[in-house]
Each structure stands twice: as structure tokens, then as C-alpha cells.
Amino acid sequence: MSDTARDTALRLYELAGDDPGLRFSPHCWKVRMALAHKGLSPECVPWHFAEKDAIAFSGQGLVPVLVAGETVVSDSFRIAEYLEAAYPERPTLFGGEMGRATARFINAYADTLPVPLIARTLLMDIHDRLAPGDRPYFRQSREKRFGMTLEQAAADAPARIEELRRILQPLRLMLKAQPFLSGAEPAYADYCLFGMFMWARVISPTELLAEDDPVHAWRAALLDAFDGFARAAPTAGARAA
């Protein structure tokens, strides 16, 4: 099968805003970067929280969902594992079994420590850019998760950004020894953390990092990867490069 034929068969369902060009889910961004890493360009299908029916074929209700011919894979980490197995001849995402296992820990670090802090700083920006039909679901589910109104949860954003910068200390210490989590070049462990920065970049004018933070330079290198693939993504507002 030619590369083109394989590419054509890939379809990625991604969370989108009211403007369907706004693709901001951190987990979808992990997959977008993994696909770019493998040199794959799927058909990207915008999806909204209210459209459960559109992905019911995947047996669950969350994106990302990747459709590859007859194969349907949900959950960002499982999609990365699928891509690694399906395209072994292309650049590796994990560098082997042990690298895959350690990347899973790094993915768990991203999702449990920094992601909830960033969520607090983005709540109102996300709410305001969702399709109107998605807003009640978003408000209700997030107010339940945080135990307060969206407005209350968003009010302490500056304190959350402070806390975020502290919780990123492992990345800063590591960057003294190597340029990427995956070593000399970025791979899936990097995308696990980079996804959440794309979430913020696409949906909000809030800057999470100080300009002299080594994490800022790491993020810039990933924005530049694959000919500036992530940097070129549409964002909600005017933004300086």
C-alpha cells in the first residue's frame, strides 16, 4: 500500500470550538504531534461535546478517536501505541518497550499535575469559545469537578500559574542535561507535555511561562517542529509569534 493510500485512510476526530478551526484539546494535540512525527496527515474531523452520536461507533464518548481503515482507536496514549505498531518503519515515538512505559508515566504526570492547574486558568476562555450547544455541558461538568462556579474557579488564575511554574521544575532540571524529554530529538514523551501548552495557546491569550524560562525555549522548539506545524494552528485571538 502506498503512503498516500494509508494517509487517506486515516481520520481523526478532534474537539473543536464554535469556530471549527479552533482545535484546542490537549489530548488531541498529543495525537496531532504523534501523527506529524510519523509523517502522517489524517483527515481531521471537528467534533463538539454534544455530538456523542458522531463517535458512538468508537464505543465511548471522548475524542481523540482515530479511524484507520477498519481499525478504531480512542484514548490518546492508545492511539500513539497504535501508530507506533502500525508504522514501525517511520521515526519511533517511544524508542522501545521501556521508553513506552516511561512515556506513560510522563503522560500521567502531565494529566494529573500541570493539566488541572492550566484548566483553572483557561476555563472562561474555553467556555466562551465553545459552540453554544456545548456550553451548558461544559459549565455543569467543570463546576462539578472543581466544586465551584467557572467564574470562581477562574478567579485565582495568577496563583495557579505560579503553582504551574513550580510543578514544571522537573522539566527545567532535565533541560540542563538534554534538549527534549525524549533526548536529542522530541518524541511522544515531549508531546504528552506539549499538548497542554497548545491547549492554552489555541484558546487563550494568557501566557503561562516567563520568557526566560528554559521551558519556554523547549516549547518554542516544539512549535517549530515539523516545519512549524503547531505554530501555524489557528488561535482564538491575535497573538505575537
Next chain:
Amino acid sequence: MSDTARDTALRLYELAGDDPGLRFSPHCWKVRMALAHKGLSPECVPWHFAEKDAIAFSGQGLVPVLVAGETVVSDSFRIAEYLEAAYPERPTLFGGEMGRATARFINAYADTLPVPLIARTLLMDIHDRLAPGDRPYFRQSREKRFGMTLEQAAADAPARIEELRRILQPLRLMLKAQPFLSGAEPAYADYCLFGMFMWARVISPTELLAEDDPVHAWRAALLDAFDGFARAAPTAGARAA
């Protein structure tokens, strides 16, 4: 060179208490486990903070220091890298370049987030078990680091244990999918985190984990590894198995 000859040539300088059998440094434990992983039994030399002269040959003043024939290596991560390169035919610590890079991030996670919290809970236990000549150095350096007296820093141990359990959430989430950070079997990424639990175990009766915490079971599996190598280490007080 036979295995025995190579083993004989290895010497590890380790932090010890007033009782030289008490080996509690988390970084020395990372190396102890890495050596056990490679099936190596070095000569272990107890070292005290005041004995800078004894390791001056290493060009710096901290343990662990590994001496392997003509080679001298300090810093736990660099020692692990040395062992991986010197004993490639023995079980791998990193599973390749990318696994080594991601392990470096996990090591940085351990050292920057949980280790400072555990330190706060152990300060008085460590102080009281150091050689008398080491105590003034320890008090002065740690009081400077924490900006308060040892007694003040140790007073909020219960709150630090709460915070520690929260900061271990990535490990808990990962353990839903695999038994060790390194996958099906433990390797260096696991030892990076396990070292700090041995630090606590050897020096203090304080229990850091709830018994029903999945991290507790992971720790027990590492205590059992290599025929109970870590579990057999002398501890400061009576301790239930």
C-alpha cells in the same frame, strides 16, 4: 575478565549514619538498586559528610561515588549511565537512548517534587542518626535550605505527607496500566523513585503511604526484588515487615 574479578574492582562510597550499617541516602539507593539490577556486588564503603578528603579523588564532595578500576564516577544518574555502558550484556537499566532520556525526566521529577517533601518529614530522624561530627553541617545546611530551624521544618510533617501523597498521583494513574515505571519489570526509572522510599525506610519509623495505596504495593514489589535485597537493609528502628 571474569565476573568475580569485575565485581571485586567495584567500590561504592555511600552515606552512612553514626551506625555505619545505616545506609539511607536516596541517591545511593538508586545506585544500589542499579548495581543489583546488573547483578553486581560492589565493596560498599561507609562515608560521612565530614569525610570530604576520603572522596576528594572524585573531584567533588558528594556521594555516591563509584570506583571501577581506573574509572571514577560520581552523581547517581551518571553512575547508572556508566553501568549501562560497561555491562551491556546484563539486564538493561534504560532500554535504549530514549528510555534513558525519559528516565532522566523521571529522576528530575523525584528530586524536585517528592524528595523535598519527604526531606521535611525526615529531618530530625536523619539528624539524630548521623555521626555526631556530621550533625552541625547537616543542621546548618538544611536550616539554610529551608529558611527555618530543623525543628520548625519538621513540625509540619503530617501536612507534607498529605502533599507527598498528592504529588505521587502520576504514579498511581500509571499503575492502573502497568506494574512498574519501566513496564512489566522494574528498571532505573523505578529506582529513581524507590530510592526516596528507602531513605525514609532506613532512617525513620514514619510511614509515608496508606496501606491501600497502589504505590504501597509497587514499593513492596521493589522491596522484594533481587531476593529481598532492599527489604534486608538495616533500619534505624524496629519495623514490621
